[in-house]
Amino acid sequence: MIPISWYLIFAAALFCIGLFGVLARRNAIAILMGIELMLNAVNVNLIAFWRYATPEKINGQVFAVIVFAVAAAEVAVGLAIFISVYRRRGTVSTDEIDLLKW
């Protein structure tokens, strides 16, 4: 049997890898991939807690379904913005899109 600690440590590790991706990458779409990893880690956490704490109530799974919908919406809008930025600036590297920089 798998204790819940294994799932929680796995989810924490996935979250931190995604966090590193968001903070350290140059390309904007790679940052979006890091955000996707973080959202997936959160979902694994939710489902693990649902299974181990209250498997007869369905609240954990509903929360995870709403997270799916929000992630899909955010990726669509984010990529549309990146394509628009690419048309204006010719690049999606975050250190070349610095017009507002001090």
Next chain:
Amino acid sequence: MFDPITEIGNWFEGVLANLGLSPGSVTIILAVLGVLIVVSFVLIIDIVLVWLERKVVARFQDRLGPNRVGPFGLIQPIADIVKLLIKEDTTPFGADRIIYNLAPILALATVLLIWSVIPFAPTLVGSEINVGILFIVAVGAIGTLAILMAGWASNNKYALLGAFRTVAQVISYEVPMLIALLVPVLLARTMSVQGIVKEQEIWYVFLAPVSALILFLTGIAEIGRTPFDLLEAESEIVAGFHIEYSGMKFGLFYAGELLHALTIGALFSTLFLGGWRGPFVEQVPILGVVYLFFKAFLVYFVIMWIRYSLPRIRIDHMLNLNWKFLTPLALVVLIATAVMDKILINASTRGYAIGMLIVNIVIILLTLVILHTYADTKRERVGELRPTANPDAAISSRDKTPDVSTLV
């Protein structure tokens, strides 16, 4: 009950348990054996499909087809396989090696995965999961990925263009297919494919003919057959996303495409034509396999018939057809079926069937009226006289001097 396959399975399980293995390993060995048997069976039928395709297309085109290699050309697929195997295994310059080699494997694997949830007989199904319909959609989604990988890794702009068009077509047509797949789920109250077949006292093609038609059309679009075959239009983009593939890798794509057509046939007959249902199938379950494949080959023949009779649709017509016709129609049918299901909840089976059939016929008539009106409007707009150039007016005005008195 004469059920040879379950008897053999139980006997083999007994043999393995007597050899002293734990029950976990016995399950795993039986599962692996089951996978090998189903995959071999389906791939052998795939070889027969190669021969069948070429014979049928020949007969449609008023010629004979392969008849030199073996009686009636039956050994022809073996000759094709040998030819593909002895071809040179090239990789284009600058191609992404791992992705290039992985794409045809993934394309064939996703087609084989669908066969794991199709029930062959009342007691014979690969894996009875309670979300079988969603599994089929998920596997189709992975198939699009394989096409995109193939187009990208070939380092060829025509392959990439072909891959873009293919993915646009496949993911567009997944939407009405998913909605049309929900109607049998609604009628059978379960998402498991074996459950849907077990609930079909009356075949669902009589209860939901519009959904059956939508599933049929979107299935043909998903597999990329004519009239939706601009994915490999030789005259337009030189064979599409599999230009750079030759030899056995192309063989995997080709075999995968034929098998996908038979899989859509099997899926259609499972969901709408009753699957393994037929006379005497409760007493002799092995007959279920015969009935299923008979129905699957019937639908496959209709798909081939359509392929060899119709020309190709243009890409903007195809996308218009999907988003402006099939998706609203599928949504309307789903809503109507759900509403009628609530109204007829206490009716007998016969009354339920007649009610659903009447609703579908009403929807068909309404659609035809709307299409007729739309076509009439278009025809009027095309038929009205447009202002044309009048040569007499041009000649007569050339001799006049310009009238400048009004300009001062």
Next chain:
Amino acid sequence: MTFIQLFFIFIAAATLGAALLVVTTRNLIHAALWLIVSLFGVAVFYVILNAGFLAMVQVVIYIGAIAILMIFAIMLTRKVSKVPKPAFNSNWIWALLIAVVMFGSMTWILNMWPQFEAIPTAIAPSIDPLRLLGVALVSPEAYVLPFELASLLLLAALVGAIVVAWESR
């Protein structure tokens, strides 16, 4: 070590390895493909956790739609340059530090939770999570309002994405 524990360790290692490759690869298409591998690993975890429906939804939505969308966006925003650009920006050491500290502190805090080593109880066979989920998403006492709001959010995102990415000539 039972079979299921070995299986868990194998899948977790594969998923975390693929995630590491996502955030370190310079070639973006390879990063997208490794992202697909790690998303598939998460789907396998959902199956182990008896949430089969969510596993299928994960494959359909994340791999079948979001990953393909990302690959399209990568192909549309590529700049073919002679000089290969580095993968990380100038803050990557701080990012590594923050990630490691965060992981350490999360594990330490969770360790202080008394039920950290809980074992799963068997689900009663009468409970069907799929049916419960369907009823919960449309019943007025449960979650029909968040469900409708999520669909409104998706509609807004759809219209917004089309408007933002529209090529105005």
